[in-house]
Amino acid sequence: DVKVTQSSRYLVKRTGEKVFLECVQDMDHENMFWYRQDPGLGLRLIYFSYDVKMKEKGDIPEGYSVSREKKERFSLILESASTNQTSMYLCASSLGGLAGVAGELFFGEGSRLTVL
Amino acid sequence: GNSVTQMEGPVTLSEEAFLTINCTYTATGYPSLFWYVQYPGEGLQLLLKATKADDKGSNKGFEATYRKETTSFHLEKGSVQVSDSAVYFCALSDRSARDDKIIFGKGTRLHILP
Numbered sequence: 001d002v003k004v005t006q007s008s009r010y011l012v013k014r015t016g017e018k019v020f021l022e023c024v025q026d027m028d029h030e031n032m033f034w035y036r037q038d039p040g041l042g043l044r045l046i047y048f049s050y051d052v053k054m055k056e057k058g059d060i061p062e063g064y065s066v067s068r069e070k071k072e073r074f075s076l077i078l079e080s081a082s083t084n085q086t087s088m089y090l091c092a093s094s095l096g097g098l099a100g101v102a103g104e105l106f107f108g109e110g111s112r113l114t115v116l
Numbered sequence: 117g118n119s120v121t122q123m124e125g126p127v128t129l130s131e132e133a134f135l136t137i138n139c140t141y142t143a144t145g146y147p148s149l150f151w152y153v154q155y156p157g158e159g160l161q162l163l164l165k166a167t168k169a170d171d172k173g174s175n176k177g178f179e180a181t182y183r184k185e186t187t188s189f190h191l192e193k194g195s196v197q198v199s200d201s202a203v204y205f206c207a208l209s210d211r212s213a214r215d216d217k218i219i220f221g222k223g224t225r226l227h228i229l230p
Contacts (some may be wrong), residue, residue, distance in 0.1 A: 004159070004184035042205065043160075058217075090159055103151075105218060107159030 003027070006091050006108040013115050021080040021111050023091030030095065033105065034058075034066065037088040046089075049074055079081035081115045088112050118143045122206045122221035129196055130229050137191040137224050139180075139206035147208040149182050149189040151175075154203040154223070163191075163204070203226045 007022035025032065033048040035058075044056030047066040055066050063085060065073045074093075078085055089112075092105040123138040141147065148167045152160040164173030169184035178193045189206060206221040 040222065043220045045217060049210065069230070077140070087208070092159075104150075104162050104165070109159045 003058055004093055004106050005089055006089075006110040006111045008111050009109065011113045013113065015082060015083050015115060017081050017115075019081050019113065019115075020076075021076040021091075021113070023074045023076070023108055024072050025074075025106070026072065026091040027091035027093070027095070027106070028071065029106070030071075031093060033092040033094075034064075034074065035090045035092065036060070037090055037110070041046045043090065044093060046076065053060065078113075083111075083115050086115045094101060118147065118208060118210050118219050120208055120219055120221040122204075122224055123204075125223075125225040126227055127224060128227045128229065131198055131218075132150055132195045135191070135193040135196045135200075135226070135227075137204055137206075137226070139189045139221060140192065141187050141189065141206075141208050143187075143208060143210050143212045147210040149180070150207040150218075151178070151180055151189070151191050152205040152207060152220070154205065156202070160205060195228050196226075196228050198228045198230050 004025045013019050031050045034046040035043045037043050044060050046064050049055045049057050049068045052071050065077045088110050090110050091108040094105050119142045121140050138155045150165045151163040153163045154160045164175040166173040166182035169182055172181045180189050180191045203223045203225045205223045207218050
């Protein structure tokens with residue numbers, strides 16, 4: 001089974017702190033994604049990557065950056081956390097093409113970040 | 117641009133009731149359509165999919181038919197169980213579009229009462 005592992009399930013940070021969210025997948029997928037999930041807004045794409053060292057902005061990249069130094073690992077970075085970045089963050093991966101094989105994304109369990 | 121609209125929740129049903137969650141889409145090309153499910157405390161997982169008009173996707177007793185004439189992909193189940201309580205997301209991907217990212221609806225929370 002494909003496994004997407006997010007390093008932290010719950011984090012509490014203070015305004016202005018630098019935050020790293022790590023994601024690792026074990027199925028050699030080319031594509032990796034970071035979403036945030038908020039009540040009433042659904043899933044919004046922050047950044048995605050379809051190859052090592054490649055990154056593309058999603059719909060809401062402001063305040064975030066990403067790093068993909070190895071194929072299996074995709075990191076989301078909040079350079080200076082703010083309270084409006086309190087959210088659930090979901091990492092996903094897929095095989096081939098931007099939408100994967102017939103669009104199947106494999107998700108991690110999520111990282112719930114609270115910024116005080 | 118492409119978009120997905122699904123019925124707002126929460127939807128509350130009794131066990132063994134019939135379920136319909138409506139989903140309509142707008143797409144400029146020829147999208148593939150999906151339903152994802154998110155159980156409490158977990159990430160999303162693919163429930164079913166359909167890649168062309170009139171296809172029916174099915175899994176775990178759930179079904180959805182790709183209706184091009186009504187641009188719909190409604191999720192149905194004949195007899196729901198408490199374990200079906202989750203958030204359901206309708207989604208599309210359009211490989212003919214310049215940018216074929218997956219687009220998700222806002223999700224519909226389903227509560228099943230025993």
